[in-house]
Amino acid sequence: MEWKNFDQLESLRLFAETKPMDLKETLDSAAGATRVETCHVPMAAGLDYNYAAKAVDQKILLALVKLAEEAQLADKYRALYNGAMMNTGEQRLVLHQLTRGQLGDDVVVDGVNKRDFYRKEQERIADFANQVHRGQISNEKGEKFTSVVQIGIGGSDLGPRAMYLALEGWAKTNQSFQMDAHFISNVDPDDATAVLSGIDVAHAIFILVSKSGTTLETLTNQAFVMDALRKEGLEPARHMIAVTSETSPLAHSDDFLTAFYMDDFIGGRYSSTSGVGGAVLSLAFGPEIFDRFLQGAHAEDLLAKETDPMKNPDMLDALIGVYERNILGYPSTAVLPYSQALSRFPAHLQQLDMESNGKSVNRDGQPVDYPTGPVIFGEPGTNGQHSFYQLLHQGTDIIPLQFVGFKRSQRANDVTIEGSSSQQKLDANVAAQIVAFACGKEDENRNKNFKGGRPSSIIVGEELTPEALGALLAHFENKIMFQGFVWNLNSFDQEGVQLGKTLARKVLSGQTQGVLTAYSRLLGL
Structure with a gap:
């Protein structure tokens, strides 16, 4: 493999031979509907990535394919999942894909097969969760735990919290809900106080998540929670477990019922499919639901192995993003899920993307002379439409958009008003926004004139199930990874x-x- 800075890639000259596609003219033409039907790539778990409203024609797509070949994206992904040292800043392997399934060769470190290690920890968590649900592990009075509280920050909070909220409604509808989950992350005492005052502390089990066991905010909140338990006359060690590394001070502490392990090859923001997400999601929904989530992520990882970008939704999404960032000069990307269940998904992606590719030096520590990761922000539709969409439609910056939508809601509860259900109104808004952004509307009144030409993609699914959520998460993880490869970045440390x-x-x-x-x-x- 060869690692080159983005501006040293010979295939960049191909873009000088292209001209930006007129998105408004293309979608407004007779061929617009056909484009929507053909410009898509199937994803795992029944999802579909549709890029019809992206300003890329066949000539631009061909240039992107050549860019992917020269940047050796498929080779670098293969090296990563086979155990190459990809985190150059910390001299570590990058193995989060291995937490959900085998993609290539066995990865053995210090005599330990890492896939077996991750599987064993998942099985330990599953056994623990089942014992909690059966009441075999209980509070001091022999009563069942009824809620779980995760204490962590950054990747120990954002991903697991987003995944829990994404599946809470589905689990309740499908009789898979076991325990309420809550999260304490901010060192602001108001955060812990609000959570603790809203739960029955005597029937709560707490998960302390810190890979190093030294995170200041997390240890402070641990002390806060232990103090609250003692004030209730409870022994903290009967109410707490840890998710940490085997070498951390938390690993064999008497302060916990037990500890589950991760390692240095799982970055915090990539840890939702490890014990960091596994413990809380298995306790909340049951181990079998967490396993289905992992299956969806693994299925998407397998699709990411495809060498042809036009058959690889994660790679194609990444390449179009690079085109928008580096050729068209767009500085931001908005993530817009039309699903209330994904209310915290944009916040997770904000960390995932901006902590991974928010770099100004390459993987060897040398300064780069080109834009790298975009600013990521977002909010669920339709709420966002009544908030920041004004700038998206008529602001001076063009901001690419990534929609996510589903044909069915998670809960079997809806109402029909004025001839359409709430879900139909939601999906109608997605379709309308994509066309409004792309095609605009001419008006003599400049305040009411919409220039259009605002590009977007959409990931569409039947319903947000555990498998679909896993595929959605893996899609964005892989997209960010591929973009880091193109930009010659180390996407797996966070010195900033x-x-x-x-x-x-x-x-x-x-x-x-x-x-x-x-x-x-x-x-x-």
């Missing part, structure tokens, strides 16, 4: 979050001077 943490510890220890001392005093420290 460390400086603030280090300075915060100096403030708390009183080891400050100059402007840091001034700001500390301003905040009453």
Whole structure:
């Protein structure tokens, strides 16, 4: 394999021979409907990636295919899942795909088969969750736990929280719901107080998630929760488990009922399919539902192995994103799920994308001279339509859009008003927004004029099931990975979050001077 900076790729010259596609003219033409029917790539779990409203014609797509070949995207993915050292900053393997299934060769580190290790931890979590559900593991009075609370921050919170909310309604409709789940992440004491005041602490089991066992916010919240348990006359160790690394201070602590393990080859933001997501989701919905979620993710990972970008939805989405970022110069991307269940999915993708590809140096630490990861933001439709869509439709920046929509709701509850159901109204809004963004509307009144030409894609599914959620998550993880390969980045470390943490510890220890001392005093420290 050869690693080149993006601006050194010979295939870039092909884009100089193309001209931007007129999206408005194309979709407004007689061929527009045919384009919607043909410009799509099947995903796993019945999902479908449709790029008809992206400003890419056959000539641009051909250039993107050549770009993928020269950047060796398929080869680099193969190297990653076969155990190559892809995290160059921390000198680590990258194995989150292995938490949900085998993609290639056995990956053995220090005599340990990592797939067997991840499978064993999943089985341990499943056994623990089943014992909790049967009441074999209970509180001090022998009573069942009725709720679970995850304590973690960043990847230990955003992904698992988004996945729980995504499946909560489905599980309740399909008689798979076992326990309410809650999350404490912010070191702001109001966060922990709000959660603890809203649950029955005596019947709650807490999951402390920290790979290193040293995360300041998480350990502070652990102490907060332990104090609350003691005030209720409860022994904290009877109510807490840990998800951590085998070498962390939490691994064999008497403060926990038990500990489940992950390793340094699973990055926090990629950890929803490890024990970080597995413990809370298995307790909330049952291990079999978590396993179905993993199956959907693995099926999408298998599709990502396809070498032809036109048959690989994750790679194609990544390449179109690179075209929009680097050739067309669009600085942001909006993720717009038309599903209330995905209310926190954009927040998870915000971390996943911006922490992975928010880099200005390449994988060897050398500065790059081209734009890399875009700003990611989003909100569920239709709420977003009444919020920031004004800027998306008529603002000075063109912002590519990624819609997600489903044909059926998760809950068997709807109402028909004015001849259409709520779900039909929701889906009608998705279709209308895609066309409105792409085609616009001419009006002599400039306030009411819509230029159009605003590109979007949509991932469509029948229903948001565990398998569909797993495929959706893996799609975006793989998209971000492929973009990092194109840009020659290390998408698997996050040094940008460390400086603030280090300075915060100096403030708390009183080891400050100059402007840091001034700001500390301003905040009453």
